[in-house]
Structure formats: C-alpha cells, structure tokens
Amino acid sequence: MTSTILKLENISKYYGNKKALTNIEWEAEEGKFITVLGPSGCGKSTMLSIIAGLERPDTGKIIFEGIDITHTPAYSRAINTVFQDYALFTHLNVYENIAFSLKIKKLSASQIKKRVSALLETVSLSGYEKRDVRTLSGGEQQRVAIARALANEPKLLLLDEPLSALDLKLRKEMQRELKALQKATKITFVYVTHDQNEALSLSDDIIVINKGSILQKAPPDEIYAKPVNSFAAQFIGDGNILNSVVMDNGRAKVFGTAIINCETSGFKKDETAYALIRPENVYFGSAKENSLTAKVISSIFKGEYYEITADLNGERIKGRSEKAFEAGQSAKFEFKDEIYHLMRS
Ligand code: ADP
Numbered sequence: 406m407t408s409t410i411l412k413l414e415n416i417s418k419y420y421g422n423k424k425a426l427t428n429i430e431w432e433a434e435e436g437k438f439i440t441v442l443g444p445s446g447c448g449k450s451t452m453l454s455i456i457a458g459l460e461r462p463d464t465g466k467i468i469f470e471g472i473d474i475t476h477t478p479a480y481s482r483a484i485n486t487v488f489q490d491y492a493l494f495t496h497l498n499v500y501e502n503i504a505f506s507l508k509i510k511k512l513s514a515s516q517i518k519k520r521v522s523a524l525l526e527t528v529s530l531s532g533y534e535k536r537d538v539r540t541l542s543g544g545e546q547q548r549v550a551i552a553r554a555l556a557n558e559p560k561l562l563l564l565d566e567p568l569s570a571l572d573l574k575l576r577k578e579m580q581r582e583l584k585a586l587q588k589a590t591k592i593t594f595v596y597v598t599h600d601q602n603e604a605l606s607l608s609d610d611i612i613v614i615n616k617g618s619i620l621q622k623a624p625p626d627e628i629y630a631k632p633v634n635s636f637a638a639q640f641i642g643d644g645n646i647l648n649s650v651v652m653d654n655g656r657a658k659v660f661g662t663a664i665i666n667c668e669t670s671g672f673k674k675d676e677t678a679y680a681l682i683r684p685e686n687v688y689f690g691s692a693k694e695n696s697l698t699a700k701v702i703s704s705i706f707k708g709e710y711y712e713i714t715a716d717l718n719g720e721r722i723k724g725r726s727e728k729a730f731e732a733g734q735s736a737k738f739e740f741k742d743e744i745y746h747l748m749r750s
Pocket residue numbers: 420425443444445446447448449450451452
C-alpha cells in the first residue's frame with residue numbers, strides 16, 4: 406500500500422513584491438522519484454527551499470507524514486538536500502564529511518564506522534575514507550555529498566540540479582546510479598532539473614512548472630503523450646505543434662488539407678487547436694499519392710536516420726527520413742497512422 410509522505414497545500418512565495426510561487430499544490434507518495442521540471446527562474450529552487458525549511462512560504466502549508474511542518478526548523482525535519490555545488494566541508498576528509506551528522510546524533514565510533522563504510526559502498530567509493538575532498542573529481546564529490554545526505558536516513562531527499570556541473574557522460578552514469586540508489590533505499594526523492602531527458606528517464610512522476618505555477622503533474626509517459634498545453638509539449642521531448650481545425654469526432658485537419666486521427670473529446674467541431682505530432686511519427690520520403698510536400702530547411706544525419714526540418718506554408722515540420730535531402734529541395738512527407746493529441750493553448 407502506498408501512502409502520502411509530503412503534501413504542499415496552497416503554497417505561495419513572494420520576494421519583495423515579486424511572486425516566485427503561486428498556489429502550489431501537490432503531493433508525493435512515499436518511495437517515489439518525483440521530478441520538478443521547468444525553465445530557469447520558474448521557482449524550482451524556491452519550492453525545494455520551502456520543503457527543506459530554508460525558506461518560509463507566505464501562504465500555505467507543508468504537511469510531512471501527516472504533520473504540519475510549515476514552521477518546523479530545517480534541522481528538525483527528516484529531510485536532507487543535495488545541492489548542485491556539493492557544499493562539502495572542505496576542511497574535512499571524505500569519512501568526516503559523511504560521519505558529520507552521525508557524530509551530532511552521538512552514535513558510537515563503531516556504529517559510525519560501520520555506517521560510513523556501508524554508505525561509501527552504496528555510492529561506489531569504498532576505500533576513499535581518508536581522501537581530501539578537494540582532490541576528488543566532480544562526480545566523486547557529488548557521490549560524497551549524496552552519501553552524506555543519506556547518512557542519517559532521511560525520509561525525504563531533495564536534490565537541486567545535482568548533476569548539472571558534470572559532463573554529459575558522467576551525468577548519464579550518475580543518473581543510472583541515482584535511480585538505482587533510490588530504488589534500493591526506497592527513500593522518496595524530489596529532484597529538481599531543467600533537463601527534460603533527465604526528468605523523463607528518472608521519474609515516477611514529473612511536475613512541470615512555469616512562472617511559479619504548476620502546469621501538470623503526471624508520469625513521464627503521460628506527460629510525453631498528453632501534455633496539457635504547448636508549453637509543456639515543447640518542454641518535454643521534441644514535437645511539432647501544428648495549427649489544426651477539429652473536423653468531427655476523432656479527426657482534425659493540419660496544413661489546411663491533411664486529415665489526422667485525434668482524441669477530440671472536449672473539443673467542438675470547427676474549433677481551432679494545436680496538434681502534437683512527434684518527429685518520430687513524420688516520415689519524409691513518402692511515396693503516397695496524397696502526401697504533403699514541404700521545402701527542406703535542414704537534413705541532419707543522426708545515425709539511424711536523417712532528421713529533416715522543412716517548411717510548408719510558413720509552418721515548420723520536423724520528421725525522419727532514411728535518406729538525406731538538400732536544403733531547398735521539395736520533400737514529400739506523411740504522418741504515421743496514430744491517434745494524435747490536441748491542445749487548446
Ligand atoms: P529556479 O530554481 O527555477 O531557477 P528560483 O526558485 O531560484 O528558480 O527563482 C524563482 C524566482 O524568484 C526568480 O525570478 C528569482 O530571481 C527569484 N528569487 C529567487 N530567490 C530570490 C531571493 N532570495 N530574493 C529575490 N528574488 C529571488
């Protein structure tokens with residue numbers, strides 16, 4: 406059985422007269438990996454700081470394990486944070502960094518030793534005990550920061566863009582490790598990022614925020630397939646957002662003439678909408694008689710396919726092709742037989 410571990414109720418936050426968060430409401434189920442995704446400046450860190458107790462909200466409540474902790478100081482919450490810049494104690498070695506909170510808790514020396522060894526093994530740093538943290542690579546420093554944050558067994562771990570200082574290869578590796586770590590420890594993770602791929606590959610649930618408000622909270626596959634509006638669609642994955650007109654039940658027109666199958670419930674006949682068509686569903690090089698023709702803008706080799714961007718009457722369309730096209734060339738394309746998603750805004 407799952408239970409709610411964290412609940413944000415009507416949280417708003419101002420800095421001076423600037424509103425950073427507006428009526429934020431969501432809850433996290435225990436043991437889940439929740440990602441807060443949004444562009445820079447949308448309020449992600451502010452939200453995390455409020456959950457951690459480092460900032461106070463102007464309105465609303467934070468409920469943690471059924472108890473209102475809105476006014477509980479940060480150090481009394483069973484919540485730890487991993488920051489982007491690691492925030493390690495540079496005057497302490499790896500062992501001392503990880504042991505820090507355990508010493509405060511007054512655990513015995515042998516208990517601390519056992520726990521630090523186990524944590525170092527968890528983050529693949531066994532044998533690093535005596536190392537000066539300033540001599541570690543970025544990835545190693547972040548592993549120490551994660552081990553330190555896990556040391557006193559928090560119920561909730563907040564991670565604020567923890568991998569953004571790492572290069573792409575290491576970031577991918579650390580993503581896999583973090584996901585495995587979260588599964589093994591069953592600690593609830595609230596992970597902040599502006600990286601959509603990171604959000605898609607790590608999360609049980611994604612919360613998309615923009616300008617201090619939540620746009621959507623759903624599992625990654627649902628957000629990818631049915632974004633609530635074109636902002637969320639553009640933010641998650643690569644997509645063509647095409648002007649369309651609803652025809653009748655289950656059909657709409659794009660590019661004036663092409664008919665696509667869509668989920669039209671809630672839409673009226675002749676209503677204008679945006680249709681989301683992912684590039685993997687657009688095939689360039691079509692030989693069908695009724696296919697559309699666009700003017701190629703670019704043709705980029707992606708290994709398994711060419712990514713084609715083209716223009717048709719001023720609207721951009723991105724798709725895939727088995728062969729290369731020249732810029733300026735006319736190219737026929739067709740849509741895969743799918744049921745496409747419509748959005749009002
Ligand atoms: P994100 O983490 O999504 O990049 P932040 O939560 O850091 O966004 O910031 C949200 C908004 O609040 C931004 O416009 C930012 O400039 C502003 N802000 C954040 N912290 C402060 C602060 N201490 N004082 C004033 N404005 C702040």
